[in-house]
Amino acid sequence: MELRNLATEPIQADDETIRAALEDAHVPSLMNALVHLTGDASIIRGDVRPQAGFLVDPQGGIDPADQAAIRARALSVLTAHRDGQALPPPPSQALVHEMVCFAAGQELEAEYGEFLEAELALNGEDSYGVPELLALPAAARAGFKVVIVGAGMSGLLAGIRLQEAGIGFMIVERHGDVGGTWHQNTYPGCRVDSPNHTYSYSFQPHDWPQFYSSQPVLHQYFRDCAERFGLREHIRFNTDVEAATFDEESGRWRVDLRGKDGTAETVEANAIISAVGQLNRPKWPDTPGQERYQGITFHSTEWEHEHDLEGRNVLVIGTGASAFQFAPEVARKAAKVTIFQRTAPWMFNAPDYHAHVPDGKHWLLQHVPFYAKWFRFSMFWRMAEGILAAARKDPAYNETQRAISKENDQLRELLTMSIAGLCEGDEALLGKLVPNYPVAGKRILIDNGNWIRALRRDNVELVTDAIAEINETGVLTADGVQHNGDVLIYGTGFTAAKFLWPMRITGRGGKTLEGRWCGDARAYLGISVPNFPNLFCMYGPNTNIVVNGSIVFFSECEMRYILGCLKLLIEDGKRAMDCREDVHDAYNERIDEGNRNMAWGISKAPTWYRNDKGRIAQNWPFTLREFWSQTRVPNPADYVFT
Numbered sequence: 091m092e093l094r095n096l097a098t099e100p101i102q103a104d105d106e107t108i109r110a111a112l113e114d115a116h117v118p119s120l121m122n123a124l125v126h127l128t129g130d131a132s133i134i135r136g137d138v139r140p141q142a143g144f145l146v147d148p149q150g151g152i153d154p155a156d157q158a159a160i161r162a163r164a165l166s167v168l169t170a171h172r173d174g175q176a177l178p179p180p181p182s183q184a185l186v187h188e189m190v191c192f193a194a195g196q197e198l199e200a201e202y203g204e205f206l207e208a209e210l211a212l213n214g215e216d217s218y219g220v221p222e223l224l225a226l227p228a229a230a231r232a233g234f235k236v237v238i239v240g241a242g243m244s245g246l247l248a249g250i251r252l253q254e255a256g257i258g259f260m261i262v263e264r265h266g267d268v269g270g271t272w273h274q275n276t277y278p279g280c281r282v283d284s285p286n287h288t289y290s291y292s293f294q295p296h297d298w299p300q301f302y303s304s305q306p307v308l309h310q311y312f313r314d315c316a317e318r319f320g321l322r323e324h325i326r327f328n329t330d331v332e333a334a335t336f337d338e339e340s341g342r343w344r345v346d347l348r349g350k351d352g353t354a355e356t357v358e359a360n361a362i363i364s365a366v367g368q369l370n371r372p373k374w375p376d377t378p379g380q381e382r383y384q385g386i387t388f389h390s391t392e393w394e395h396e397h398d399l400e401g402r403n404v405l406v407i408g409t410g411a412s413a414f415q416f417a418p419e420v421a422r423k424a425a426k427v428t429i430f431q432r433t434a435p436w437m438f439n440a441p442d443y444h445a446h447v448p449d450g451k452h453w454l455l456q457h458v459p460f461y462a463k464w465f466r467f468s469m470f471w472r473m474a475e476g477i478l479a480a481a482r483k484d485p486a487y488n489e490t491q492r493a494i495s496k497e498n499d500q501l502r503e504l505l506t507m508s509i510a511g512l513c514e515g516d517e518a519l520l521g522k523l524v525p526n527y528p529v530a531g532k533r534i535l536i537d538n539g540n541w542i543r544a545l546r547r548d549n550v551e552l553v554t555d556a557i558a559e560i561n562e563t564g565v566l567t568a569d570g571v572q573h574n575g576d577v578l579i580y581g582t583g584f585t586a587a588k589f590l591w592p593m594r595i596t597g598r599g600g601k602t603l604e605g606r607w608c609g610d611a612r613a614y615l616g617i618s619v620p621n622f623p624n625l626f627c628m629y630g631p632n633t634n635i636v637v638n639g640s641i642v643f644f645s646e647c648e649m650r651y652i653l654g655c656l657k658l659l660i661e662d663g664k665r666a667m668d669c670r671e672d673v674h675d676a677y678n679e680r681i682d683e684g685n686r687n688m689a690w691g692i693s694k695a696p697t698w699y700r701n702d703k704g705r706i707a708q709n710w711p712f713t714l715r716e717f718w719s720q721t722r723v724p725n726p727a728d729y730v731f732t
């Protein structure tokens with residue numbers, strides 16, 4: 091796979107090619123691109139405009155006849171552009187705000203203007219870099235050493251940014267390759283379930299083959315990024331960070347490494363960036379008797395590809411995002427698949443979930459100036475701020491197990507209708523599939539009917555009785571039925587709540603991170619922890635998202651903030667910055683209060699977002715704009731410098 095930047099190629103195609111490509115256009119994105127190309131704002135000021143109901147129709151409900159008229163107009167604009175017509179001056183800030191509101195299908199507060207303009211990078215500026223760092227002496231930057239733990243999406247991003255900033259760094263990676271979760275999770279059917287055109291670095295857009303590409307494609311993207319940005323030589327593969335200890339005298343970290351071959355080494359660093367991810371250590375249930383099982387057994391994240399499942403009798407525990415993807419694949423091969431569901435997930439029907447990006451859309455993304463940016467925006471919005479409100483409790487609403495607001499109930503109706511449609515009158519199945527908690531109480535899974543079609547196969551059974559025990563031959567459920575199988579696959583998720591585990595991190599006063607957290611991890615902005623100076627987390631506590639957006643966005647915000655911190659340290663020649671306890675506490679109180687008002691904070695459904703202490707330690711409860719604003723520049727007053 092070659093990394094391909096978008097909208098970089100001049101238009102040379104004939105009229106017919108352009109006309110054909112326009113048939114695949116996302117019309118709202120095309121309309122905004124036309125404003126850039128013509129300077130004519132009237133294109134987005136008429137009656138033809140997307141409505142906020144993006145969830146149902148990606149074209150925002152624009153009438154087909156109106157779509158055709160826009161395409162016809164686009165043909166004449168694009169051919170004129172091809173034939174040499176110059177671009178008008180860039181749109182004013184006010185017009186960009188109007189375009190953003192148009193694309194979102196709703197009026198947005200003024201604060202969104204700056205955020206979205208930056209996110210869209212319409213002026214070509216990289217809004218997640220910290221160019222001021224480059225003004226600092228090169229020797230001071232190069233002499234500042236950072237150890238990055240992990241070479242997944244966040245760790246690679248950290249490396250790319252430190253490389254750009256001229257700061258010395260080393261990446262330590264447990265595996266023999268980059269890619270993190272995309273390297274590790276190789277189960278059949280694995281694919282990204284956020285729209286791919288937003289699940290990519292802002293500075294490295296890519297012409298994705300599918301709207302939700304498969305794991306090998308994602309893995310290759312990150313491998314190519316490592317290559318393109320020259321990171322491999324900085325990565326210590328097959329090596330674990332076992333421990334890190336802060337030395338108060340020198341203000342530096344001692345980082346203990348252990349290679350797969352057993353070799354030990356200690357390196358020193360001014361700062362550590364933990365980019366270890368959360369979804370890589372399998373969570374095994376503690377079901378009575380599970381050690382007695384005699385068949386083939388493995389966890390989804392450690393898929394044992396050597397076993398041919400053709401003709402087997404397979405048992406699957408779990409109906410989360412992983413099982414949702416692999417169980418239908420297993421069902422295509424196995425003689426029988428029995429799936430054990432404890433809690434039904436809400437699912438959102440995305441018809442393009444398995445679709446390939448059509449040729450015309452590829453052409454538009456590659457050739458039409460600004461189209462790719464607005465398409466990215468529409469995907470970003472569709473799964474983000476666009477539906478966050480429906481996950482928030484309305485204090486005036488008479489909250490029930492069913493819903494927490496009118497919008498939440500409407501979303502329930504919509505999703506239930508879509509589930510019912512796919513069940514095609516199978517009431518027994520429908521009864522098992524409609525969740526008994528508010529929408530967004532757990533992660534909403536993306537599908538195109540693949541899951542329900544799999545459940546309706548003759549060789550698939552969905553069991554909703556509780557698991558009583560696992561024994562030599564299979565699973566015994568509470569109704570006394572024994573379900574035998576010669577393969578047992580655990581789709582039971584990850585030990586996400588054990589942040590940074592099993593590294594032993596020791597900060598000031600010999601205190602360990604594990605001891606501080608006691609299973610209830612908290613950090614300021616998800617990044618900094620008091621008494622652990624110059625330790626920065628990416629994808630740390632409360633930086634996960636349930637409905638709103640792509641985790642890459644969060645990592646980019648976090649890394650910009652970390653760069654800002656490093657700038658403060660380097661420019662003032664400080665050794666260490668330590669987050670103030672009161673700032674940290676006030677922040678976490680606000681987060682907890684925010685989560686208490688969200689569906690995932692209210693719902694009693696089991697979720698990996700909630701830790702053993704009962705606290706939502708994973709989720710960011712506010713808007714993307716707020717995370718963007720809060721992490722934009724570190725406030726020196728939040729830290730004690732030494």
Ligand code: NAP
Pocket residue numbers: 280281282283284369375376377407408409410411412413415430431432433434533557581582583584696697698
């Ligand atoms: P998960 O969401 O935690 O789901 C685990 C499943 O196992 C749930 O259905 C859970 O039931 C069930 N389970 C756990 N312990 C059980 C027990 N003792 N008895 C019966 N059932 C049990 O894990 P996941 O599916 O691996 O997904 C984790 C996260 O990874 C996702 O939320 C997502 O963020 C990410 N992910 C993303 C993708 C993607 O982008 N393509 C794919 C996979 C995963 P309960 O619901 O009752 O707890």
